[in-house]
Amino acid sequence: MxxxxxxxxxxxxxxxxxxxxxxxxxxxxxxxxxxxxxxxxxxxxxxxxxxxxSILEMYWSDSSSDCLGAIDGTHVRVKVPRSDAPRFRGRKDWPTQNVFAACDFDMKFTYVLAGWEGTASDSRILKNALDRDDPLVIPQGKYYLGDAGFMLKSTVLTPYRGVRYHLKEYTRRGPQNARELFNHQHSSLRNVIERTFGVLKKRFPIIASGIEPHYDLETMTEIILACCILHNFLPSVDHDDSLLDEVDNEFNEREEHNVSSSQVREEDHRMGSSIRDAIADHMWRDYQNS
Structure with missing residues (x-):
């Protein structure tokens, strides 16, 4: 028993x-x-x-307090007259609009500019966003992080060219110098905009579908803006992180961006380069002493 x-x-x-x-x-x-x-x-x-x-904070140093977030563009399919289709047919096989946005590190949109044709470069749209009547406002001394599709300037810090950038490139060997350290940390912080776009499209499939929408360009543009507003509001009433988990699980490959040929003022470019170098050198000193 x-x-x-x-x-x-x-x-x-x-x-x-x-x-x-x-x-x-x-x-x-x-x-x-x-x-x-x-x-x-x-x-x-x-x-x-x-x-x-503490090491992560040390990497970006006190300069991170001046970083407002990240900027990027994402493509959304649109319905346009056949005569306009070539202007809107960019990276995709169908017409799209290039939606430019800025977000903070809480994954909330701080600026959205929709309606640009899919062939428009990120740099061109950024220039318009800064010059228009309802501009993207970047206070003096502050900056956003942008990818190689943007031109380096004092208000938009981009990664060093010709230097390892994507996080997967550092899995076997860590940063070896100041520029690699800067690019590594830049990549880890800048992906907040890609994750934000990912959650937005999972939350609102109407702007993620590859099927031609029923609405015209103007209506679709208004729908995109409305979705971005709702995206900022919903986390305060729904704390479900399942969409973010899905995005992170799918976030294995980064999209390559074409480098724009548009130019910015040489003085602003030099200023942005100086700011980037100063941050990279400061991070590297802290990294070596940690």
Whole structure:
């Protein structure tokens, strides 16, 4: 006949010297040892996490307080007259509009400009966003992170060309110099805009579908803006992170961007280059001393 021994409700004071043939002092010592081990493990894990966070913060240094977020463009299929189709047929086999947006590190859109034809470059749209009556406002001394599709300037910091950039390129070998360190951290921070676009399109399939929409360009543009507004609002009432998890799981390959040939003022370019170099050198010194 089988018997069960239930120890779940057994308290230390209920155990005498003969319980299970084990001296109570030994049980107390074992229990105390387990408590200490568990506590040390928890403290060790907290220290590891804290150290990792401090190094990450050190990489970007105090300059990160001047970084407003990231900018990029994403393509959304549109319905246009056949005569206009060539202007809107960019990277895709069908007409699209290039939607330019800026977001902060909370994955909220801070500026959206929709309606541009799919053949328009990111740099061209950014120039329009800065010059129009309802512009993208970038305070003096602040900047956004942009990919190689944008031109380097004081308000938009881009990665170093000809230097490893994508995070997957650093899996086997970490940054070897200031420029690689800058690009590594730039990549890890700039992907917030790609993740934001990813969540937006999963949340609102109407702007992610490859099927030609029923609405004309103007209506579709208004729908995109409405979706961006709702995207900013919904997290405050729905804390479900499943969409973000889906995006992160699919976020293995980064889209390559064509480099624009448009030019910016040489003075602004030099200023942006100086800012980028200063941040990279500062991060590299901190990285070597950590």
């Amino acid at each position: 089988e018997e069960e021994l239930d120890l779940s409700s057994l308290e230390p004071e209920d155990i005498d010297d003969d319980v299970l043939g084990v001296d109570f002092n030994i049980i107390s010592i074992i229990r105390r040892h387990l408590e200490i081990t568990t506590t040390l493990a928890a403290v060790t894990m907290l220290c590891i996490v804290a150290h990792a966070l």
